[in-house]
Amino acid sequence: MCTRTGYSARFEIEMLFWYASATMTGKWRWRLHAILLAAGIPVAQTAFAADEWQVIKISGHDYLSVENVSRFYKLPAGVAAAGEKMRSDTANPLEFVSNSREAMINGARSWLCFPLIEQNGKYLVSRTDVAKTIEPLVRPHRVAVGKVDTVVLDPGHGGHDKGQVSRYGNEKDFVLDTARKLRPLLQAKGLRVIMTRESDYFVPLEVRAQIANSARNSIFVSIHFNSSGDNPNASGFEIFSFTPRGAPSTSDSAISSSAYNMQPGSNVDGQSMALSACIYHSLLGHIPEYDRGIKRARFAVLRLTKVPAVLIEGGFLTERGEGKLISDKDWRAKLAGAISVGIENYRALGVKKQPPLLVADYRKETKIAPPPPVVHEGAMKEADASLISLVGESKFLPPQQTATPSRMSLQSAPIVP
Numbered sequence: 001m002c003t004r005t006g007y008s009a010r011f012e013i014e015m016l017f018w019y020a021s022a023t024m025t026g027k028w029r030w031r032l033h034a035i036l037l038a039a040g041i042p043v044a045q046t047a048f049a050a051d052e053w054q055v056i057k058i059s060g061h062d063y064l065s066v067e068n069v070s071r072f073y074k075l076p077a078g079v080a081a082a083g084e085k086m087r088s089d090t091a092n093p094l095e096f097v098s099n100s101r102e103a104m105i106n107g108a109r110s111w112l113c114f115p116l117i118e119q120n121g122k123y124l125v126s127r128t129d130v131a132k133t134i135e136p137l138v139r140p141h142r143v144a145v146g147k148v149d150t151v152v153l154d155p156g157h158g159g160h161d162k163g164q165v166s167r168y169g170n171e172k173d174f175v176l177d178t179a180r181k182l183r184p185l186l187q188a189k190g191l192r193v194i195m196t197r198e199s200d201y202f203v204p205l206e207v208r209a210q211i212a213n214s215a216r217n218s219i220f221v222s223i224h225f226n227s228s229g230d231n232p233n234a235s236g237f238e239i240f241s242f243t244p245r246g247a248p249s250t251s252d253s254a255i256s257s258s259a260y261n262m263q264p265g266s267n268v269d270g271q272s273m274a275l276s277a278c279i280y281h282s283l284l285g286h287i288p289e290y291d292r293g294i295k296r297a298r299f300a301v302l303r304l305t306k307v308p309a310v311l312i313e314g315g316f317l318t319e320r321g322e323g324k325l326i327s328d329k330d331w332r333a334k335l336a337g338a339i340s341v342g343i344e345n346y347r348a349l350g351v352k353k354q355p356p357l358l359v360a361d362y363r364k365e366t367k368i369a370p371p372p373p374v375v376h377e378g379a380m381k382e383a384d385a386s387l388i389s390l391v392g393e394s395k396f397l398p399p400q401q402t403a404t405p406s407r408m409s410l411q412s413a414p415i416v417p
Helices: 006-021 026-038 066-073 127-138 171-187 205-214 257-262 269-286 300-304 320-326 329-352 359-364 377-391
Strands: 056-058 061-065 077-080 094-097 102-105 108-111 117-119 122-126 150-155 192-195 218-226 237-242 291-297 309-316
Touching (some): 061 127, 066 077, 108 269, 150 171, 205 300, 237 269, 237 300, 269 309, 269 359, 309 320
Parallel strands (some): 077 094, 150 192, 150 218, 237 291
Antiparallel strands (some): 102 108, 237 309
16 A cells, blocks of 8 residues: 555545445435545535546456546546557657556656556556556646745765766766756745755765755755666656655566565655656756656665655766767756756745646747856855754765775665665
8 A cells, every 4th residue: 555645645535535435325425524524625626526436446456447537637548559669749648558657648758656457448557556646747736735945956976986987977077067057046046955965075875865854845856867788879868756655666577566565655755746747847848858757766865855855867878979968068057957947846836736837838938048057166165064064974974984885876776675
């Protein structure tokens, strides 16, 4: 079962009401009404929809038909045949692939927790995905986004951990420069910005998360560039938020369902998915890179962070053309500008309560280059001191005491039980 707290819990309670009330009459339905009212859920939102969800149970798991999902959201939906390549230019706001976790939602590739299955001529999507994936991506403006005062920017790697090394330079340097370019853009919007590192040193993963958890009304944005050891042509953007309890990560394949349930969930799952959507649509809308999708992972910084958190992979250093782009400071400034717009759109969800811009909206707009960011080098030591006061001096090891890194990237390593 998924963690049912906050926004996604409210949505799942409504789903349960619709399912249960279809079989209830008289006093029992009114008692359920009273329970919902006590939970702060207006009956007017649910009473009309007693037969809205038609839950189909298969091997003890709940599913809903694609037709049911399409009808509820009033959005056209399509299903491609198993093995068929997903088209990025599909006209359907909801597009699925039979026997696959791949989907297109509002013009961006997204990955479900569980594969779409076929039963008695119907295509079925898991109830977990309706509540945890489709709902926050289709209606992010309904997510209970709180006040956002602080953005914690996390340039991955640092110090002994170089990240991916390419012919053009090291990942740790490119992500730090991107974060430095992004900081003044966010500050210009009135946001407080904290960097988990200001220069070339390594910050332990738990400290990066603690910095975000200690900051008031914060979100966490970790910045990385990608690599592939077996496919030099791999390219494109992708973004990750934490995997829900009871579900596999996007990269998981042959793992038993019992292993999923051992993993913790997140109390801000819906908020993190909405943040992913806002940033990712801005990235794809402003920069014409390949769409690898909105994904789930149990990376350490996502697992340990208790505030809305995402990890951005801004292209592949191992792909020759993309690696050269990443090494260009002007391209990194453009990337920072796109991330900035996405963060601002997420913050606006809690104020305007309106759908954010999508990929297609951005591509229709006239592009205006962001002003060149100014990095105040003199502020670096002061910022470092503020981090030490926030989480404690003992959390930062002197460079000479740093342990030798393992061959696996320390920042990207998942935490497993």
